[in-house]
Amino acid sequence: MTAPDQAAGDVTAEPLLEVRDLKVSFRTEDGIVKAVDGVSLSLSPGETLGIVGESGSGKSVTMMSVMRLITDPNARFEGEVRYKGRDLMKLSQDQIQKVRGAGIAMIFQDPMTSLNPVYRVGWQIEEQIRAHEQISRQAAHARAIELLAAVGIPHPAQRVNDYPHQFSGGMRQRVMIAMALSCSPDILIADEPTTALDVTIQAQILNLIKKLRDDFGTAVVLITHDMGVVADIADRIAVMYAGRIIEQGGRRDVFYDARHPYTWGLLGSIARLDRPKPRRLTAIPGLPPSLLRLPPGCAFGPRCPHRFALCDERPDLLDKAGDGHLDACHLDLRQKEDLRETTIHPELIEEAK
């Protein structure tokens, strides 16, 4: 395993959060499910990391584990999660409770299920502030109104007394963001924050996250299945497949110089508006593997069009070119260079013929 110690771009500070070889497995009736299988990540202050993957790739479980939110007694954790010099995996419940919200905050996909329907939103924001700070009720209330204003909710002084059902989906997600920011965390983890929302509302929420990140200097981890969402917000991108990171690098590297056939497949399968319409979309054949029975060797092997003998051995996530762009694929860089475009856009080759 590689220790991803290289920081992105100009950020040279010590990592704020560092995950080292995290493994999460669940004991089930059918066997052991390896949801996360050796993930290493780092996040620098103020940086935005995009984690992209399909359902079941382990992206949410990784971040839920960082927050120690998985309480399933059948879950087993290995590895280290270092935040400000402490290993979060070893903290007591009381100690981790202090980190949640104040140090690392999280927002989820469905804002309706994350808000309590029987309490006013203001009360819910105040509760969180008062859990972390010694502050009067009035002061907390005033702060709640400020926060609602900061996330762009019109008439915050009145809206603070409304219940969650009185807000639209986009507005509820704004409330969640207000709540997450209430204790000025260092890190905001956003797990598919816009998946349940319409495109126009998605654009609003992404702009809001960007603005708040820039205003408050919060580091952001954005989990999504949509490459388009991370295209202009992330500094670095990690692509996950079957519980592992299979490619990781700067945003431009991953989009313009992708080095893993799975990433190529993801890029090819998007129906894009900015290009002429292809005759067919590039589909990745087959299904993601069962996490109960991962194939030996490369997990993407059975679906990979470029599989060869070496793929029976499990590839490590390596920085082969020495440029901070990591991938877990046995093909060498020259081969990748040759195969990339034809895999992403097979039509280009057909046309050339």
Added chain:
Amino acid sequence: MTEASATPAPGPAAAAEPAAAAGRATARGPATAPGPAAATGPDTTAGPAAGNGEVLLRAEHVTKYFPIRKGILLQREIARVHAVDDVSFELRAGETLGLVGESGCGKSTLARCIARLYPLTSGTVVFEGRDISRLTRRQLRPVRRDLQMVFQDPYASLNPRKRVGTVIADPLHIHNWGTRKQIKQRVGELLELVGLSPEHVNRYPHEFSGGQRQRIGVARALALHPRLIIADEPVSALDVSIRAQVINLLDDLQDELNLTYIFIAHDLGVVRHVSDRIAVMYLGKIVEISPAEELYQRPLHPYTEALLSAVPIPDPDLSEQRTQIVLEGDVPSPVAPPSGCRFHTRCRYATEICSAQEPELVEHGTQGHMAACHHPLDMARA
């Protein structure tokens, strides 16, 4: 493939010979039920070239209001949700009409009105030359053979307690199609047609992944050789890599079986990929309807422009270069839609006339490109 080599008795050779649609209506089932559809005998010239065929479906002033009631015993209607309001369009055999808009814009309700899963408040739906908007359940039955739906959530639309074979055979049983043996064979054919193994016939839905379940939903819709398939967000619940597989499948089936689609989705990329024409809906109205490429190249309605601009581009440089139009606020309530143009509350070009007078859906410049806007965007714009 499976269609062309269909069994002699129940096998309608429709796919093999697209022009034989008239004969097809009668050849459809072994139990010779001519049905009203056969009488209309549509003369079809629909080749694979989309939209050249005869008008398969015509919606005229389709309106659907849902009443909001109050009171326990004497329920008074206190308001109405204007889900679909005076929508008209035509659909030609062999083409794909994409229907886009945000959640709550009425696109699913419109689809369900057309399929007569909801009764219409007013307006007519003419399918295969016949007004189906006032038919009774029994009268609708033969229509349903030709008009099928595929739903969004493949987890909710398949009965978890029925085997896949039973799920797909259900429409065949309901329509008294063939003998037990013929049905069994047809189910096998259908599974193969959608890219599943005929051996899966005895499995239960939970044994399949989301993408495979959606294939089962498609197989069920195809069972009776429909002419029109209304697909309501068929790929929205699927993962990106699987989404492309299902879209390609629907594409292939259309070519093979000469199907007509109404394809509903909120993902504009997907809609562009599958559609020949696209209708954009906002608050129960069609605000723009146009040939697909034309819509993306030259949107006329400010709402379409904003919708297109909100789609994330999976390309960092392009994404940074473009200026996004971010719409303020949310979609207004369909209980009390804004006066005049329903988009005027969020439109950056709105003037006085927009709140006073409702714009009509009229053609602007290019043939077949219609928009309902007082200030359609400059068509000469680069």
